[in-house]
Amino acid sequence: MKILFIGSRLYDDIDYYVREKGIESILTESNEDAINLDLPDQVFIVPRGMDGPKQIAITHDVDAIIPLIGIDPPLIQVARMKEEIESEYGIPVIASNVRAVELTSNKINTKSFYKEIGVVTPEYQILNAPDELALEFPVVLKQGEGQGGKDIKIAHNMEDVTQYFEEFDQALCEEFIEGSEISIEVIGFNGEYVALPPIYKGETTLEGTHPLNKVKLGPCLVDGLDNNLVQETAYNVARKLDSDGIFEMDFMYSHKRDQLYAIEVNTRPNGTRYLTTATCGVNSLCELVNMACGEFSLKSIFDKLEYYYSTEIPIGNYEGPEASEPKKSFDNNNFVVHGPAGYQRITIRAKSKKELENLINELT
Numbered sequence: 001m002k003i004l005f006i007g008s009r010l011y012d013d014i015d016y017y018v019r020e021k022g023i024e025s026i027l028t029e030s031n032e033d034a035i036n037l038d039l040p041d042q043v044f045i046v047p048r049g050m051d052g053p054k055q056i057a058i059t060h061d062v063d064a065i066i067p068l069i070g071i072d073p074p075l076i077q078v079a080r081m082k083e084e085i086e087s088e089y090g091i092p093v094i095a096s097n098v099r100a101v102e103l104t105s106n107k108i109n110t111k112s113f114y115k116e117i118g119v120v121t122p123e124y125q126i127l128n129a130p131d132e133l134a135l136e137f138p139v140v141l142k143q144g145e146g147q148g149g150k151d152i153k154i155a156h157n158m159e160d161v162t163q164y165f166e167e168f169d170q171a172l173c174e175e176f177i178e179g180s181e182i183s184i185e186v187i188g189f190n191g192e193y194v195a196l197p198p199i200y201k202g203e204t205t206l207e208g209t210h211p212l213n214k215v216k217l218g219p220c221l222v223d224g225l226d227n228n229l230v231q232e233t234a235y236n237v238a239r240k241l242d243s244d245g246i247f248e249m250d251f252m253y254s255h256k257r258d259q260l261y262a263i264e265v266n267t268r269p270n271g272t273r274y275l276t277t278a279t280c281g282v283n284s285l286c287e288l289v290n291m292a293c294g295e296f297s298l299k300s301i302f303d304k305l306e307y308y309y310s311t312e313i314p315i316g317n318y319e320g321p322e323a324s325e326p327k328k329s330f331d332n333n334n335f336v337v338h339g340p341a342g343y344q345r346i347t348i349r350a351k352s353k354k355e356l357e358n359l360i361n362e363l364t
């Protein structure tokens with residue numbers, strides 16, 4: 001089995017798994033100074049874009065391609081390459097197709113998609129000028145494209161909206177939802193989908209603090225919210241996207257209205273994955289490898305399911321005891337440290353809440 005991976009930044013997360021399975025690894029990367037270039041069997045530095053990876057895949061006769069791209073902008077090129085290379089060369093590309101990327105990589109498209117399939121999403125309007133505003137304050141102003149809270153502003157009054165329009169000439173304007181933020185990963189291949197346990201990412205704030213900077217918990221235990229509803233909704237969205245790979249979805253739950261709202265979908269490896277793995281034992285990146293090997297099935301996922309309490313804490317620079325090999329896996333660890341120096345986070349798991357508390361004290 002020979003797999004081409006595109007992008008090296010996340011490769012250290014699955015290097016151990018690729019080795020364990022005896023897979024021959026080829027990797028393409030556009031940045032010669034990128035991390036993890038010492039890990040795969042073979043590395044090719046190629047220009048940005050998908051022409052390089054495509055050529056390498058064909059000339060090296062790989063069995064499958066796995067894009068490991070954690071950011072939005074290249075996804076559409078990857079999706080186009082997938083459709084081309086699958087139909088012309090029959091090499092499976094474990095990634096989202098063009099339609100799914102178009103629907104999810106732009107928040108405005110996602111909103112209309114939700115309306116179309118009957119999934120509840122916060123009230124919204126597309127604003128072309130501040131005076132078109134019809135929703136009540138506070139409102140959330142966003143751009144169609146962006147991640148990690150980029151270009152997002154909570155507007156409390158008209159002045160805030162006017163200020164936002166000094167920088168942009170259009171905004172997706174959404175009612176502010178006071179409540180809990182929840183993320184969930186769905187993985188799917190060849191028409192089979194499974195929704196993994198939902199993760200709790202904190203309460204929304206009027207300052208718009210992004211969940212990246214909050215303490216998170218798995219599984220999600222929010223008073224009044226049924227996790228089955230989150231899983232069922234996420235499963236349905238993924239099914240209607242009708243594509244392969246990872247679907248990470250953000251939801252909000254309003255306690256006051258007892259209503260679950262769908263926010264956005266990311267069809268790529270995402271930051272929720274460490275907590276998902278800690279909580280249930282299923283690692284979405286490893287499952288991409290299993291999809292490539294023809295070993296992904298609902299049964300194999302259900303056979304892997306484990307049940308843990310877990311948490312993820314931003315720690316900056318980790319200084320606690322060293323993890324056992326493989327360091328990025330919970331196979332021999334009850335914690336995994338990840339993220340770049342200065343912005344590291346630690347994901348910790350335990351069989352009980354009490355044990356989790358003890359571990360947190362020990363490690364942070």
Ligand SMILES: Nc1ncnc2c1ncn2[C@@H]1O[C@H](COP(=O)(O)OP(=O)(O)O)[C@@H](O)[C@H]1O
Pocket residue numbers: 122140142146147148149150152174175176177178181204205208209210211250263264
């Ligand atoms: N309608 C909303 N009500 C309350 N908070 C929101 C709303 N929309 C976004 N936010 C806050 O902004 C964050 C980022 O918004 P999101 O749409 O997920 O964009 P991004 O792609 O940048 O993550 C959310 O996680 C949440 O904290």
Ligand SMILES: [Mg+2]
Pocket residue numbers: 148250264
């Ligand atoms: Mg988000």
